[in-house]
Amino acid sequence: MPLRLVQVNIKARDGAALGRFWAEALGWGVSSEGPGVTNVEPGGGFVWPDPAAVCIDVVTVPDPRVVDYRVHLDLATASAAHCAELVARLEELGATTAGAAAAAPERPLGTTMADPEGNVFRVLEPCGHYSGTGPIAAVVVDCEDPREMARFWGGAMDWTVHAVTDGHASLRSARGVGPYLEFVRTPAAEVASTRLHLDLLPYRGDGQAAEVARLRALGATPADVGQGDVPWVVLADTEGNEFCVLAPR
Numbered sequence: 001m002p003l004r005l006v007q008v009n010i011k012a013r014d015g016a017a018l019g020r021f022w023a024e025a026l027g028w029g030v031s032s033e034g035p036g037v038t039n040v041e042p043g044g045g046f047v048w049p050d051p052a053a054v055c056i057d058v059v060t061v062p063d064p065r066v067v068d069y070r071v072h073l074d075l076a077t078a079s080a081a082h083c084a085e086l087v088a089r090l091e092e093l094g095a096t097t098a099g100a101a102a103a104a105p106e107r108p109l110g111t112t113m114a115d116p117e118g119n120v121f122r123v124l125e126p127c128g129h130y131s132g133t134g135p136i137a138a139v140v141v142d143c144e145d146p147r148e149m150a151r152f153w154g155g156a157m158d159w160t161v162h163a164v165t166d167g168h169a170s171l172r173s174a175r176g177v178g179p180y181l182e183f184v185r186t187p188a189a190e191v192a193s194t195r196l197h198l199d200l201l202p203y204r205g206d207g208q209a210a211e212v213a214r215l216r217a218l219g220a221t222p223a224d225v226g227q228g229d230v231p232w233v234v235l236a237d238t239e240g241n242e243f244c245v246l247a248p249r
Helices: 015-026 080-093 146-156 208-218
Strands: 004-012 029-034 037-041 055-060 071-075 096-100 110-114 120-124 136-143 159-164 168-173 180-185 196-201 233-236 242-245
Touching: 004 015, 015 029, 015 037, 015 055, 015 080, 071 196, 080 096, 080 110, 080 120, 136 146, 146 159, 146 168, 146 180, 146 208, 208 233, 208 242
Parallel strands: 004 055, 071 120, 136 180, 196 242
Antiparallel strands: 004 196, 029 037, 037 055, 071 136, 096 110, 110 120, 159 168, 168 180, 233 242
16 A cells, blocks of 8 residues: 655754754644654644644754755745744744745745755745645655656655646645645756655555565665664665655554
């Protein structure tokens, strides 16, 4: 059975501090599943996993190289005033502003920012398309071929593929809740390790090994990021973007 996108994993020098930043940014809470791991997720009785929220897992590593920004988060806003307030509040929390994001035919306008460890993200201007997503409007991946990414990820996950063009593709939970996963054509995007990657979770009763075999049949390849002996499996999609298949829970 296809997998679920459950969290974005961010490598950090100080995972606890960066986790607190993202919790404040999103209005969520923090928890920890062990040393060096900070979970950022909604409060109010939230039970992981839930398709209404793709969570953030911040992991402390000795040297989290900032080598590529192929994956970033887009944050949603409800009004022009909310957008301005959020940008100002994020700056107070330690984010920096790079300026207005370049306009693109299939992407909304927004402000490009970087979190306290330099990870790029965008605060979007109000856009009805993202009105029901929650604080994270989209997880965005730069790629060379959005149509190929829609084929691979549409087969990998149980999310619905929405509009697909030569320049852009998007997926969303089949329940019509939570953020979008978007692929944006960026010809200059290099294949390199990135500080952000996606974590996928099999459904209860589905075997991890069987899911990995299914993903490899779709075109995924094994990836070695120095993970060693761990309960998850690291793969790369057909454009070399690393992701993890977690053990079923």
